[in-house]
Amino acid sequence: MKFNTKTIHGGQEHDPAFGSVMPPIYQTSTYAQSTPGGHKGYEYSRTHNPTRNALEKSFASIENGKYGLAFGSGLAAIDAVIKLLKPGDEVVSTNDLYGGTYRLFTKIYEDFGIKFHFIGMESASKMESYINNNTKLIWVETPTNPMMNVIDIVSVSEIAKKHDILLAVDNTFATPYLQQPLELGADIVMHSATKYLGGHSDVVMGALVVKDDQLAERLYFIQNASGAVCGPQDSFLVLRGIKTLHVRMQRHCENGRAVAEYLNNHPKIEKVYWPGFKSHPNHNVAKTQMKDFGGMVSFTTKGNNYEEAIRIVENLKVFTLAESLGGVESLAGHPASMTHASIPKEEREKSGVVDSLIRLSVGIEDEDDLINDLKQAIG
């Protein structure tokens, strides 16, 4: 089955009770038993729920994995992966990382005796100097947020395999439409399904997908034992979202390209961060490992003026000023005052998050309306 069919049918069966084409929302915590242990595969909804299971099969199918797991948020999914580790273990991670992931690693798990190294992953040899016998996990996010750096998953996976280390990839920005990390050598794919998989800014959810039987068993144990699962209503919404993932992504990419090119030619714009430009430092890696370049675009204005950036995001009318990304509607954010406000100025500027940086999640509205909106807001 090809990707554009898997989004709709992958892992799905019509409901056996009445043949409903969409799985019903099984809004139940428990399941009747005829005799103790006499049940139909479902006992308690933290452990299993038919609507969630349908979604988990869809996750596995679209990421070319064998097992999918759904969680109450993206961070709950990441939390489950870190629970594979023990005190003394070390993790090598992307430095330009989603802020919530960084907070979970440093503010929660460092206290449990896990050591994290945050490094630029553009050079494989540099990465190896951070690996030792305690290294158990490599955590990669690509493209990164908000600087749109691209990391070569195949090269990282070769290092992971050589040292027998698990490789997890946060695939939230790319989605499996653009990039399939398990095919590129990763062991675990993670998503904030809140973003493109759900696609409609109406649900918070996380996902993991793996191929290996034993790894899946350990993660299912953690999912049930820690209990950060999502509910059946949310499972239904994300399952519905995934059915249009391929058509939405196609339009996100087209509009993302149009917006990136418009900004690149604008006299007031200093720099546009979008991996589709030949001048992007990781363009060739992006071209090889991704099918297209996505709908996330960041830019800075000439003079790097904080107030001007605020004025632009306030003036936007079709783009909504909001955190998050990946929905059908276009959003704009100002990292220095929003998502990255808690990071000291000198720290954030080292990774490129300067005062005038604006991040766009380009939606699937008409391209002309998006460009006219940017035109009037930038002036």
Ligand SMILES: *Cc1c(COP(=O)(O)O)cnc(C)c1O
């Ligand atoms: C949003 C996001 C997360 C966290 O997911 P939640 O669903 O908000 O918990 C993790 N990684 C990336 C890249 C994200 O954009």
